[in-house]
Amino acid sequence: MGDRTTIYDIAKRLNITAATVSRALSNNSKISKKTRELVFKTAEEMNYRQNKLALALKSGKSNNVGVIVPRIDRNIFSAVIRGIEENLHSEGYQVIICQSHDDEKLEIENIDALINAQVDGIIMSLTLETSEKNKAIKRIVKKGIPLIFFDRKKDIEGVSTVTINDFEGGYKATQHLIDQGCKEIAHLAGDFAIEIYEDRYKGYREALSDNGIEFREEFLIHTSSKVEDGQKATRALLKLKERPDAIFSASDFVALGAIQELRAQGIKIPQDFCVVGFSNEPFTKFMELSMSTIDQSPRDMGKIAANVFLEQVTNNDNVKIQKKVVLAPELLIRDSSSRLPIK
Amino acid sequence: MGDRTTIYDIAKRLNITAATVSRALSNNSKISKKTRELVFKTAEEMNYRQNKLALALKSGKSNNVGVIVPRIDRNIFSAVIRGIEENLHSEGYQVIICQSHDDEKLEIENIDALINAQVDGIIMSLTLETSEKNKAIKRIVKKGIPLIFFDRKKDIEGVSTVTINDFEGGYKATQHLIDQGCKEIAHLAGDFAIEIYEDRYKGYREALSDNGIEFREEFLIHTSSKVEDGQKATRALLKLKERPDAIFSASDFVALGAIQELRAQGIKIPQDFCVVGFSNEPFTKFMELSMSTIDQSPRDMGKIAANVFLEQVTNNDNVKIQKKVVLAPELLIRDSSSRLPIK
DNA sequence: CTGTTAGCGCGTTCAT
DNA sequence: ATGAACGCGCTAACAG
Numbered sequence: 002m003g004d005r006t007t008i009y010d011i012a013k014r015l016n017i018t019a020a021t022v023s024r025a026l027s028n029n030s031k032i033s034k035k036t037r038e039l040v041f042k043t044a045e046e047m048n049y050r051q052n053k054l055a056l057a058l059k060s061g062k063s064n065n066v067g068v069i070v071p072r073i074d075r076n077i078f079s080a081v082i083r084g085i086e087e088n089l090h091s092e093g094y095q096v097i098i099c100q101s102h103d104d105e106k107l108e109i110e111n112i113d114a115l116i117n118a119q120v121d122g123i124i125m126s127l128t129l130e131t132s133e134k135n136k137a138i139k140r141i142v143k144k145g146i147p148l149i150f151f152d153r154k155k156d157i158e159g160v161s162t163v164t165i166n167d168f169e170g171g172y173k174a175t176q177h178l179i180d181q182g183c184k185e186i187a188h189l190a191g192d193f194a195i196e197i198y199e200d201r202y203k204g205y206r207e208a209l210s211d212n213g214i215e216f217r218e219e220f221l222i223h224t225s226s227k228v229e230d231g232q233k234a235t236r237a238l239l240k241l242k243e244r245p246d247a248i249f250s251a252s253d254f255v256a257l258g259a260i261q262e263l264r265a266q267g268i269k270i271p272q273d274f275c276v277v278g279f280s281n282e283p284f285t286k287f288m289e290l291s292m293s294t295i296d297q298s299p300r301d302m303g304k305i306a307a308n309v310f311l312e313q314v315t316n317n318d319n320v321k322i323q324k325k326v327v328l329a330p331e332l333l334i335r336d337s338s339s340r341l342p343i344k
Numbered sequence: 345m346g347d348r349t350t351i352y353d354i355a356k357r358l359n360i361t362a363a364t365v366s367r368a369l370s371n372n373s374k375i376s377k378k379t380r381e382l383v384f385k386t387a388e389e390m391n392y393r394q395n396k397l398a399l400a401l402k403s404g405k406s407n408n409v410g411v412i413v414p415r416i417d418r419n420i421f422s423a424v425i426r427g428i429e430e431n432l433h434s435e436g437y438q439v440i441i442c443q444s445h446d447d448e449k450l451e452i453e454n455i456d457a458l459i460n461a462q463v464d465g466i467i468m469s470l471t472l473e474t475s476e477k478n479k480a481i482k483r484i485v486k487k488g489i490p491l492i493f494f495d496r497k498k499d500i501e502g503v504s505t506v507t508i509n510d511f512e513g514g515y516k517a518t519q520h521l522i523d524q525g526c527k528e529i530a531h532l533a534g535d536f537a538i539e540i541y542e543d544r545y546k547g548y549r550e551a552l553s554d555n556g557i558e559f560r561e562e563f564l565i566h567t568s569s570k571v572e573d574g575q576k577a578t579r580a581l582l583k584l585k586e587r588p589d590a591i592f593s594a595s596d597f598v599a600l601g602a603i604q605e606l607r608a609q610g611i612k613i614p615q616d617f618c619v620v621g622f623s624n625e626p627f628t629k630f631m632e633l634s635m636s637t638i639d640q641s642p643r644d645m646g647k648i649a650a651n652v653f654l655e656q657v658t659n660n661d662n663v664k665i666q667k668k669v670v671l672a673p674e675l676l677i678r679d680s681s682s683r684l685p686i687k
Numbered sequence: 688c689t690g691t692t693a694g695c696g697c698g699t700t701c702a703t
Numbered sequence: 704a705t706g707a708a709c710g711c712g713c714t715a716a717c718a719g
Contacts, residue, residue, distance in 0.1 A: 007696055018706050023698060031704060053461045054401045055696035058711050063397060065440070072426060074643075079422040083415060086443055095461060097408070097438045100429055118396045118438060257630055282626075287600060289632025300417075350712055361690050366714060374688055398712035401695050 006047045014043055026051070057119065066310060067115035069099045069108065069125035076282050077299045078126065081151060084303020085124060092311060094121070103128045109137040116140060122147040122310045127155055128195075147313040151306045152297070153197055161313065161324040163306045167197045170295040170330035171204025174249045174277045177293070177332055179212050181275050181340050183247035187220040187238050189231060189259065191251045201251045201279065220245055224255050231258020239266060246274055247338075253278035253285050253294055260292065260337060275338040291335035298328060349390040357386055369394070400462065409653060410458035412442045412451065412468035419625050420642045421469065424494060427646020428467060435654060437464070446471045452480045459483060465490040465653045470498055471538075490656040494649045495640070496540055504656065504667040506649045510540045513638040513673035514547025517592045517620045520636070520675055522555050524618050524683050526590035530563040532577050532602065534594045544594045544622065563588055567598050574601020582609060589617055590681075596621035596628050596637055603635065603680060618681040634678035641671060 008022040015022070017036065025032045025040035043049075057063045066089055070078040086096045097120065101108035108128055115123055123141055127134075127150060135157075141148045142159045154162040178186050188205050191198030202221075209216050219241055224230035231250065235258065238245055250256035256278030260270060268274050270290060278285060278294040285292040309324050316322055351365040358365070360379065368375045368383035386392075400406040409432055413421040429439045440463065444451035451471055458466055466484055470477075470493060478500075484491045485502045497505040521529050531548045534541030545564075552559050562584055567573035574593065578601065581588055593599035599621030603613060611617050613633060621628060621637040628635040652667050659665055 005696090009696080019696085020698080020707080021705055023696095024705085027698080033704060036704085050456070050460045052401075052696050054397060054406060055711090056698080058395075058397045058401045058695090058713090059697050059699090061711075073416075073429065074419065074422040074426045076417065076419075079417040082441070083417045083443065086416065086441060090442070095440045095442070095457065098425070098429060098441050099433070099438070100426065113393070114438065117393050284627035284630040287627040287631055348712090352712080362712085363691080363714075364689055366712095367689085370714085376688060379688085395712050398695090399714080401697090401711090402713050402715090404695075 005052065006049045007052070008049070011040065011043050011047055011049055014047070015039060061119065062121050063119040064094055065097050065118065065120045066094050066122045066124060066307075067097045067099060067111075067118070067120040069101055069111050069115070069123065071103045071126065071128055072100050073098060077152065077280055077297060080299035081126075081303035081306070084300040084305075085307045086303075088304045088307035088311075101128050105131060105134055109134060112137045112141060116144060116146065120146065121314055122149070124149045124151060124306050124310060126150065126152040128153070147310050149306050149309050149313075151302050152299075153195055155196065159323055161309050161322070161326075163302055163309060163324075163326045163328070164197070165297045165302070165328040165330045167200035167330070168204040168207070170279065170297075170332075171201035171249070171251075172208045173204070173330065173332045174279070174293075174295055175205045175208035176212070177334065178247045178249060178275050178277060178338060179208065179214070181247070181271070181338055183275050184214065185217075185220070185243065185245040186214070186247045186249060187222070187245035189222055189224050189234050189248060189250040189252070189255045191226065192223065198251050205249055224252070226252040226254050228254050228258040228261070231255035231260075232262040233258075235259040235262040239263075239268075248274075248276050250276070251279050253280045253282040253292065256292060256294070256337075257284070257288075260288075260290065271336065271338050271340050275340070277332075277338050281333060285335070290337055293335045293338040294333050296331040296333055298331070302328060348395065349392045350395070351392070354383065354386050354390055354392055357390070358382060404462065405464050406462040407437055408440050408461065408463045409437050409465045409467060409650075410440045410442060410454075410461070410463040412444055412454050412458070412466065414446045414469065414471055415443050416441060420495065420623055420640060423642035424469075424646035424649070427643040427648075428650045429646075431647045431650035431654075444471050448474060448477055452477060455480045455484060459487060459489065463489065464657055465492070467492045467494060467649050467653060469493065469495040471496070490653050492649050492652050492656075494645050495642075496538055498539060502666055504652050504665070504669075506645055506652060506667075506669045506671070507540070508640045508645070508671040508673045510543035510673070511547040511550070513622065513640075513675075514544035514592070514594075515551045516547070516673065516675045517622070517636075517638055518548045518551035519555070520677065521590045521592060521618050521620060521681060522551065522557070524590070524614070524681055526618050527557065528560075528563070528586065528588040529557070529590045529592060530565070530581050530588035532574060532591060532593040532595070532598045533564060533566050534569065535566065541594050548592055567595070569595040569597050571597050571601040571604070574598035574603075575605040576601075578602040578605040582606075582611075591617075591619045592622075593619070594622050596623045596625040596635065599635060599637070599680075600627070600631075603631075603633065614679065614681050614683050618683070620675075620681050624676060628678070633680055636678045636681040637676050639674040639676055641674070645671060 008019045012019040012022045025037045099111035149161045151163045154164045193199045222234040248259050281294045281296040285294050351362045355362040355365045368380045442454035492504045494506045497507045536542040565577040624637045624639040628637045
């Protein structure tokens, strides 16, 4: 039935010892060609498969890598995971996925479960940062488990990161709006407790400043990343005495809400108002009025994160590798902000 | 450093035996309250964590469940996985994800890797069916590993399935188009080697037949699920002497291509032409002209698949459970097919 | 109630 | 070139 054949079974059949079988299978150099071939043949016949669990217990390496994301059904995260899986699969690693749902308790729980499962590495996108969380992260580092942050980073000794340059993304988006002739650019921002949102904001500020445009408090609105929040914020902006003529949103979903509200109020895009989002969610391309946005090349991000892990785990020097890979964001100019007939 | 404390460590500290510690930790009834408490306290102090790998080797149960999907960055699949993870996490299981990329070799490879990793169950969406693949699937069943198909099913003895009623989906979509006054309904179909696509087609046929509408060969076009294929197919349809006045597409992406092509040719939707897709991809809701489609409630599908697994694995009777859960598809009527001012 | 022993399947010394 | 013995960390069977 469900009985596996072990190296003992094939040893018995061949009247040799399990150790020999083990060695033959691992292509140990000092095994006679004859027995090696015999072992391989018999293993094949008996449909032998190495028991990963035994190997893992013995070696302390599970050949599993844990990935923690807020939620998997968000394009950027599933795309990253796709990249990770693709580059890890070929190296014999399997990917365990965990969702934190932006809940700190859950995230810590996931971390401990992964440590406990003896994963060989952890690749994660942080949610919020708290002291409790930092302890959990320290636990990973202390155990010597390679840890890589992507997207939502944080500078921690011994932790590698793969991110895009969010500052540059914010800067590019804003500069582009300015180039389109917009003067009064509002920013729909995420929670500044999360670094990436703060960075996008800083990029926005810098671009304004570099162009001699004054920043206005009332043009900065914090939102969660829901469509409705974009509508609400936009409604608020349009009620101001001095209205903005463009929005740079740190989230595509919020930008979508903004566009919906603008159209509902009969405002012409991009003639009278320009909008740029962030993340290149798939739907942005498919909208009738396609949305300009910043692409984060999430799949590459995943592939690179996987490679950083592999380097780290392969590296037998005692020197700790700590890589900081920063990808360049790409501005995708689409209908929602292109007044000039480019594209 | 990375040294874990084991039950031996805490046994030594307490001058008792490891077995006692193990029993205390697992709340074995015949352990004195005193030692139990002592053990728990010391375990806490020494920051003990049960080694899952050792447990797995011992018990043969890894507490991992494998999930195989064609690709993870497709909304329906990531949504299913989200549901699976949510319902399995609380039961202490971890989810290993694999991508088949619709490549048979890769899929078989994944199956064997999962068996090999001693997963306690496998939840998967089949790609194509071949004899080679069937062997791999038989291997799973023979090992007694609970196996659950979702979305893309296949009737196999001992395998549970969680699907939506694709026939009904096809029927509903087509009937809806007829109700809108469409008479010449084309169908952009997927590969009939995959059951779900055949079922959607059958539903389409049945609806036509039930309404006394004759089926036309030239109105059936097979496509892959790419946007461009929808454009191409639509271009072909519009070249026919007798043009269709509606399209039911088995894929949202193909339906999108159709809409793009129709608009490019200046055809008014939904006045002159109606379109219904399938899957409720997120972008369908966000299009300027939102697209009617069939919702598959993928997250529920995942949750149910997880529950079926849990039932199966909990079930200690020797009776094999084999469940067939069929969810009802929901027709979402949106702009691309609603001529009546509903909604 | 607790200790002793054994074994899950594998790789790895230490012998030979 | 191969065998014997051991241990990874844990639980379970069998004492007592």
